[in-house]
Amino acid sequence: MNTRWRFYLVGFLLLMAIDTGAQLCFKLAATHAAPFAADPGWLLRVLREPWVYGAIAGYLGAFVTYMTLLKHAPVGPAFAASHLQVVSVMAASAWLFGERLAPLQLVGAALIVLGILVLARAEDEVAQTTPGHAR
Amino acid sequence: MPPISFALWLLVLVFDTGGQLAFKAASGVPGEGLGHWRAMAVRPWLWLGIAAFTCEFVTWLAFLSVVPLAEGVLLSCLNMAAVMLGGRWLFGERLTARRLLGVALITLGVVLVGAG
Known part of the structure; x- marks a missing residue:
């Protein structure tokens, strides 16, 4: 496995993990601060919830990771590949919160993973035809 | 789609695509580690991207208040195509068959x- 491959693999998996963690923190913070109301009381309850700080830290971490990836990765495929978190958040919600998954959602998740594998293959192809450029 | 939903959807598309392209432009400045972040912080692109995402957040919330979530997600999928085209136009990224x-x-x- 060459350096570029390792960089993309580690980067996108890290992005997925941090993004998923942040979404789970959001969900936990929202659940604990329920019921929702558009008033200062609800906002105060959210701010007293430790999970919300996990979510904020996650967003900052994801931002730093994504900017580092973008330095080398083309933005079109990188933005598409960042949708991997749709799959991981779905899996984590089913596992942790017992959310039900429709068969069509599982097909969708499989298509997202397949699409990312195709994009990874596409990067190899582009790297071979235009050496030294991440375009 | 009512005009207000269409207008909000268009704004989400513009802010999301603009934000992604601004981040790509920001990341292109030379430098490593903290030096890279310092170089990005003194140029407008990173801030433009952050501003675009802040606007997108508000517009997305407004958009979801007028269309159902499934429909909203469906329409926001066009963002991926728009970012891909923007990458080609601004940064010369190649649109190969495999990428498409x-x-x-x-x-x-x-x-x-x-939809599920």
Whole structure:
């Protein structure tokens, strides 16, 4: 496995993990601060919830990771590949919160993973035809 | 789609695509580690991207208040195509058959997950 491959693999998996963690923190913070109301009381309850700080830290971490990836990765495929978190958040919600998954959602998740594998293959192809450029 | 939903959807598309392209422009400045971040912080692109995402957040919330979530996710899938075209136009990124296939599969996958 060459350096570029390792960089993309580690980067996108890290992005997925941090993004998923942040979404789970959001969900936990929202659940604990329920019921929702558009008033200062609800906002105060959210701010007293430790999970919300996990979510904020996650967003900052994801931002730093994504900017580092973008330095080398083309933005079109990188933005598409960042949708991997749709799959991981779905899996984590089913596992942790017992959310039900429709068969069509599982097909969708499989298509997202397949699409990312195709994009990874596409990067190899582009790297071979235009050496030294991440375009 | 009522004009207000269409206008909000268009704004989400513009802010999301603009934000992604601004981040790509920001990341292109030379430098490593903290030096790279310092170089990005003194140029407008990073801030433009952050401003675009702040606007997108508000517009997205407004958009979801007028259309159902599944429909909203469905329409936001066009953002991927727009970022791909923007990358080609501004940064000379290549639109190979494999890349188009990969992005099409991911788009379809997100639509199915959202529809479920």
